[in-house]
Amino acid sequence: MHNQVYVNRTLNMRKIKFIGLDMDHTLVRYNTKAFEELAYQGMLQKLVADKNYPEDVLKLKFDFDFVIRGLVIDHARGNLLKVSRHGAIRGSRHGTETISFQQQQKDYKGKYVDLGGADFSSIDTAFSISVAILFSQLVELKDETSHKYPDYGKLLEDIVEVMDMAHRDDSLKSVVRDNMEKYIIQEPSVAEGLERYKKHGKSIFILTNSDFHYTKALLDYAINPFLKNHKNWMELFDYTITSARKPRFFYDNINFLKVNPSDGTMTNYDADLIKGIYQGGCADLFEKSLQVSGDDILYIGDHIYGDIVRLKKDCNWRTALVVDELNEEIAKMKKAKPARTQIQDLMDKKLPLEKQLVDLVSDEIEQGVKHDEEIAKLQTAITQLDNQISPLIKQSQSLFNAHWGEVMRAGNEESYFANQVERFADIYMPTLADLLAQSPRTYFRSHRRPMPHEIGLDMTAEEI
Numbered sequence: 274m275h276n277q278v279y280v281n282r283t284l285n286m287r288k289i290k291f292i293g294l295d296m297d298h299t300l301v302r303y304n305t306k307a308f309e310e311l312a313y314q315g316m317l318q319k320l321v322a323d324k325n326y327p328e329d330v331l332k333l334k335f336d337f338d339f340v341i342r343g344l345v346i347d348h349a350r351g352n353l354l355k356v357s358r359h360g361a362i363r364g365s366r367h368g369t370e371t372i373s374f375q376q377q378q379k380d381y382k383g384k385y386v387d388l389g390g391a392d393f394s395s396i397d398t399a400f401s402i403s404v405a406i407l408f409s410q411l412v413e414l415k416d417e418t419s420h421k422y423p424d425y426g427k428l429l430e431d432i433v434e435v436m437d438m439a440h441r442d443d444s445l446k447s448v449v450r451d452n453m454e455k456y457i458i459q460e461p462s463v464a465e466g467l468e469r470y471k472k473h474g475k476s477i478f479i480l481t482n483s484d485f486h487y488t489k490a491l492l493d494y495a496i497n498p499f500l501k502n503h504k505n506w507m508e509l510f511d512y513t514i515t516s517a518r519k520p521r522f523f524y525d526n527i528n529f530l531k532v533n534p535s536d537g538t539m540t541n542y543d544a545d546l547i548k549g550i551y552q553g554g555c556a557d558l559f560e561k562s563l564q565v566s567g568d569d570i571l572y573i574g575d576h577i578y579g580d581i582v583r584l585k586k587d588c589n590w591r592t593a594l595v596v597d598e599l600n601e602e603i604a605k606m607k608k609a610k611p612a613r614t615q616i617q618d619l620m621d622k623k624l625p626l627e628k629q630l631v632d633l634v635s636d637e638i639e640q641g642v643k644h645d646e647e648i649a650k651l652q653t654a655i656t657q658l659d660n661q662i663s664p665l666i667k668q669s670q671s672l673f674n675a676h677w678g679e680v681m682r683a684g685n686e687e688s689y690f691a692n693q694v695e696r697f698a699d700i701y702m703p704t705l706a707d708l709l710a711q712s713p714r715t716y717f718r719s720h721r722r723p724m725p726h727e728i729g730l731d732m733t734a735e736e737i
């Protein structure tokens with residue numbers, strides 16, 4: 274399946290006048306594993322150098338597959354949770370160890386958590402994968418040698434602080450700039466697609482939290498070599514807004530600064546925006562100055578909270594989310610399909626047997642008639658089916674992340690992350706190139722989603 278765009282809410286691209294792009298992980302794709310490892314190492318160094326953590330932490334090893342996007346950190350208890358759309362816990366670890374069902378019941382007094390509570394933060398961007406890995410490992414170190422480390426909550430605070438420092442100072446950026454081919458994926462189809470969208474009269478702008486110098490370095494590498502009708506990215510993009518401080522950009526009231534592209538120096542700016550490069554600003558001024566209304570703008574980002582959730586709540590922009598994990602997850606779903614079909618077939622056999630069993634036991638209770646032999650037979654048949662089903666479930670699960678399973682599902686339900694995607698992203702796709710491969714005149718239509726009472730209803734006109 275190539276260049277798929279998935280639709281939550283109908284979107285007519287012909288009506289979109291402005292296309293806004295986040296830069297990191299959206300317009301510019303990273304080799305996420307390599308970059309997260311770099312961030313992780315940087316965080317270890319800073320924990321020791323700036324936070325006086327024991328040097329033991331320098332021995333920790335980066336384990337990329339330990340965490341998936343969408344997990345929730347419980348920083349009061351030192352746990353990582355996989356949660357369904359209803360807030361039901363579908364998997365849990367303390368440090369790096371699985372929490373037993375009994376312990377989980379004790380910790381959470383049942384199965385549900387209120388994610389709005391102050392103890393929880395969700396891992397909703399690729400940048401925070403290394404944060405969650407490190408948190409779990411430090412929880413384990415603290416449990417072993419308690420006196421050397423602060424409590425779980427402070428551990429997470431320190432980790433987030435050193436991550437912010439590493440992203441803010443030049444320590445990560447300078448390594449990326451010096452090793453572009455290791456960390457950045459060049460995609461000629463992105464430049465090509467953007468030039469095509471320009472031909473259809475779309476204005477294209479960048480809205481990034483990265484600073485001008487880093488933005489320039491990345492775009493010089495990822496965009497310039499592939500342009501055919503534009504001299505460079507500065508000519509391609511109508512407006513480039515750097516150091517935008519999303520999600521604050523969407524609800525605050527801050528003036529733009531104008532950036533001089535030749536040296537990155539800035540001057541105050543309070544006139545209407547003209548083509549060029551800016552720093553800061555806010556959505557309200559952006560719309561007023563360009564006389565554009567929210568639903569004329571499609572914004573594409575990869576960060577469900579920073580890019581999409583606040584944007585949808587505070588402005589009325591249309592939204593598209595890049596979900597890097599999708600292609601891999603769909604490929605694995607295809608592999609799991611034969612086993613899942615067999616599971617369904619066996620379930621179809623099991624359900625009528627279960628109903629018969631319920632009826633017989635009810636009959637015994639209500640009528641006082643004995644059905645011992647039939648009941649024993651049914652129970653044996655059900656156990657035999659279960660014995661066939663459980664290895665098939667294991668087999669299909671083994672295709673996905675060994676610790677957490679699928680990104681978009683928690684058992685039979687959608688994951689909390691999938692639910693966020695559904696609520697806040699109008700469309701979503703694996704990469705920006707997948708969207709740009711579609712015509713700028715595409716009418717993206719959402720599917721009718723059946724509710725439980727509609728499933729299996731095959732209604733003809735007469736029946737209605």
Ligand SMILES: [Mg+2]
Binds near residue numbers: 298299574
């Ligand atoms: Mg991003």
